[in-house]
Amino acid sequence: MFSKDDARTIVGVIGNIIALILFLSPVPTFYRIWKKKSVEQYSPVPYLATFINCGLWVLYGLPLVHPHSTLVVTINGTGFVIEIVYLSLFLIFSDKKKRLRLVVIVVAECVFMAVLALLVLTLAHTTKLRSVVVGSICMVGNIMMYAAPLSVMKMVITTKSVEYMPFFLSLFSFLNGISWTAYALIRFDIFIVAPNGMGSLLGLAQLLLYATFYRSTKRMMAERKAQGEIGLSEKIDTHKNGHVNNHV
Numbered sequence: 157m158f159s160k161d162d163a164r165t166i167v168g169v170i171g172n173i174i175a176l177i178l179f180l181s182p183v184p185t186f187y188r189i190w191k192k193k194s195v196e197q198y199s200p201v202p203y204l205a206t207f208i209n210c211g212l213w214v215l216y217g218l219p220l221v222h223p224h225s226t227l228v229v230t231i232n233g234t235g236f237v238i239e240i241v242y243l244s245l246f247l248i249f250s251d252k253k254k255r256l257r258l259v260v261i262v263v264a265e266c267v268f269m270a271v272l273a274l275l276v277l278t279l280a281h282t283t284k285l286r287s288v289v290v291g292s293i294c295m296v297g298n299i300m301m302y303a304a305p306l307s308v309m310k311m312v313i314t315t316k317s318v319e320y321m322p323f324f325l326s327l328f329s330f331l332n333g334i335s336w337t338a339y340a341l342i343r344f345d346i347f348i349v350a351p352n353g354m355g356s357l358l359g360l361a362q363l364l365l366y367a368t369f370y371r372s373t374k375r376m377m378a379e380r381k382a383q384g385e386i387g388l389s390e391k392i393d394t395h396k397n398g399h400v401n402n403h404v
Contacts, residue, residue, distance in 0.1 A: 164342040168227035171335035178328045179206075179235045186245050193249055200246045200258055207239035208265040209297045215273055216294050216347070221286040227339075228348075291347030298351035302358055305329070309365060317373045318366050326366060330359025 182203075189195050210232040215221060217228035243262060247255055272293065280286045308321050333355030340348035 160342055164339060165227070167335060167339045167342065171332065171339050172227055172231040174328055174332045174335050175231045176234060178325075178332050179238045181322075181325050181328065182242065186242055189245055189249055195246055195249050195254070200243065200250075200254075203239050203242045203246065204258075204261055204265065205297070205301050206235065207243060207262070208269065209294075209301050210235035210239060211265070211269045212272075212290065212294045212297055215269065215276075216287070216290045220277060221283060221290055223283060224343075287347070291345075295347050295351050299354055302329070302333070302351060302355035305358065305362060309362060312365050312369060316369050317376055318369045319373055319377065321362065321366065323366055326359060326362035330356060330363055333357075333359050 185198065189198065213232035214229055214236060217225035217232065222228075243258065247258055250258060272290070276286050276289055280289060305321070305326075312318055312321050333352045336348055336352040337356055340346075340352065
């Protein structure tokens, strides 16, 4: 007999796969950083936010805090390790000033997570109370992580271009929100439903923006390319004419 727990496990596994793709989506960025041996203008903020977010969700999913949440631990544990790799690359290829700031923030985040775990496990004596305390903090962190693309969405509306809003990142953000909302609705968990429900809506909004401005973006990029080619041909002509005139 197919039970609620079976359905929750299947949806959770799908959620794990989608979230893993989402965590791995910055790999091309870090390949570029590694190749250029510089972080250039890239910001470590999204990776710092995801690092502490994953750490908090691992704490939430522990049997001592919120039993029957193994799939929450597995994906966020994986995400935590991936973010450590990303932040390590940032440390290696940043200048001294950025590196020091990054170390201070990472240490502060680790201390916060350790103190929270210690206080929750020693002062809260039931899994229900532990779930409420850690879940509330996780919910805030998750909403902040999902809210990060709002600045990009504003830029898309202003410029009428989706050039700097990657389609697959938007798609998997939407699918990730949907899968974890479904997971939390099967055995109701407000701390997972609330941020992921909001994440689903933000992901959908990004996809609608993409559909709205896709054609205008293609047109603008084609015009820019054409102007670049015209500019290049003019430079070549000018160079040729100058060359001829010098000989005359």
